[in-house]
Amino acid sequence: MQVLQRLTALSTRWNALFRDHEIFVRTGGDVRFIRLSAQVQRRVATVVSLALGAWLIFTIGMLAYQAATAWQRQDVAARAAIVERAEARVARESGRIEHIAERLDARQKYLEGVVTQHLGVEVEADAKAAGDAAAAAARATSPTLPADADKISVLRAIGQRQEQLAVAMTAAITERSARAESALRAVGIRPGSTANQGGPFIPANRDGLLPPREPLFQRLDAAIDRMEFLENLVLSLPSTIPAAGMNLSSGFGYRRDPFTGAGAMHAGLDFKGPHGSPIYSAAAGTISFAGRKAGYGNVVEVDHGHGIITRYAHLSGFAARAGQRVAPGQLIARMGSTGRSTGTHLHFEVRVNGTAVNPRRFLESNSDVLEVQADAGERVRTRAGAR
Incomplete structure (x- = not known):
């Protein structure tokens, strides 16, 4: 209204x-x-x-x-x-995943190579699983951000497992180095260090293994270098008896000269035995000399590396030639009485950096030396077989 x-x-x-x-x-x-x-x-x-x-x-x-x-x-x-920002973020995350996966793959190859080539054992299941997971993540697509974030978390977990494995391997290798160093000290050898060394820097690529440029893996690589140096030094110790059934006839040190009766220094050990008895190399090495030397008669010298040389004198014949590579216990000569000798015997010397040392300390090596030699020898054989 x-x-x-x-x-x-x-x-x-x-x-x-x-x-x-x-x-x-x-x-x-x-x-x-x-x-x-x-x-x-x-x-x-x-x-x-x-x-x-x-x-x-x-x-x-x-x-x-x-x-x-x-x-x-x-x-x-x-x-x-x-959308553009989201796509850019997806691209960044995808690139980040690819970068992380590539880094983990390089780490994995290095760790597996170290285990198989330098520790002489098969790759542990954990390490293999870490490598498989890293490879799978590298091949995977990245359709969404949450999935990428999950992959990054997985890759980070794999990276942590690799780092834990590297720490454990470094500890194991350091322990082996300590055993080798202890064995060397037992025979009177003080292993050197990296002091008084030099030369241009050439990045190491040991057996195709290039360590990642990360402190953890650099420490592992340094530990491997130290272990190989010490174990190779142990392997070079002349601890194999150079002749079977030897009977010591003269020791190392000062003695009365058998020809003049005057006091003289005897730089090795004399072992008597049957004429023509086989003489064996006391350690792996390279024949550096095979011929005659004044006072020694027929001589074979074997260079074992690290400044260690063994000398076998008064020989009746040679079974090896200069430049030949020999293994521990390999036949290199025959026992005789050439040179300044009163009868058939082997004069055996060990020289370290040119100085004669008592061979008994090597021939009577303790169980630690023999154990390290066995382990290191097995590692070398396994490594050679892998090639």
Whole structure:
């Protein structure tokens, strides 16, 4: 009811705006009257109002459409920017996964090579599993960020296992080095260090194994170097008896010379035996000399490396030639009595850096020396077989 009353009031006010009007128009001497009725005025005003309203509605609509279109364009641009950032992040994560996987694969190859080539045993299941997982992650695709994040977590776990394995291997290798050093000290040899050394830097690539440039693996590689140096030194010790059934006839040190009776230094051990008895190399090495020397007669010298040389003198014949590589216990000569000799025997010397030392300390090596030699020898044979 109130609405109807308000409409009626508005209609009354609207009608009141318009009144009948008469307009005088003089043309020449004629005067005419033009009458504008209120009804016509109302119709004209209504038409104009409707036209203005329609124009206003159209204008507002166009402005609204333009605003909506602009907002949509901004929204599309914003979404495109989000997608672009997401794709860039996916690319970065994928590249990161590939980089981590490549690093882990290089680590794994190094660890497996160390185990098989320098420890002489098969790769542990843990290390192999770590390598398989790293290879699988490297081959995997990366469709979504969460999956990539999971892969990075897996790769990090693999990396931690590799680092734990490297620490354990370093400890095991250090222990082997300590055993070898103890065995060397037992025979009176003090292993040297890296002091008083030099030369240009050439990156190591031992047997195709290039250690990762990380402190943990560099320490492992240094431990391997030390172990190999010490074990090779133990292997060079002349601890193999040079002749079977030997009977000591003269010891090392000062004695009465058998020809003059004067005091003299005897630089080796004399063992008597049947003429032509086989003489064996006391350790692995290379024949550095095979011929005659004053006072020694027929002589064979074997260079075992690390400054250690063994000398076999008064021989009746040779079974090896200079430059030949020999193994421990390999036949190299025959016992005789050539040179300054009173009868058939073997004069056996051991020289370290040119100085004669008592051969008994090597021939009577304790169990530690023999154990280290056995382990190191097995490692060398396994390594040679792998090649």
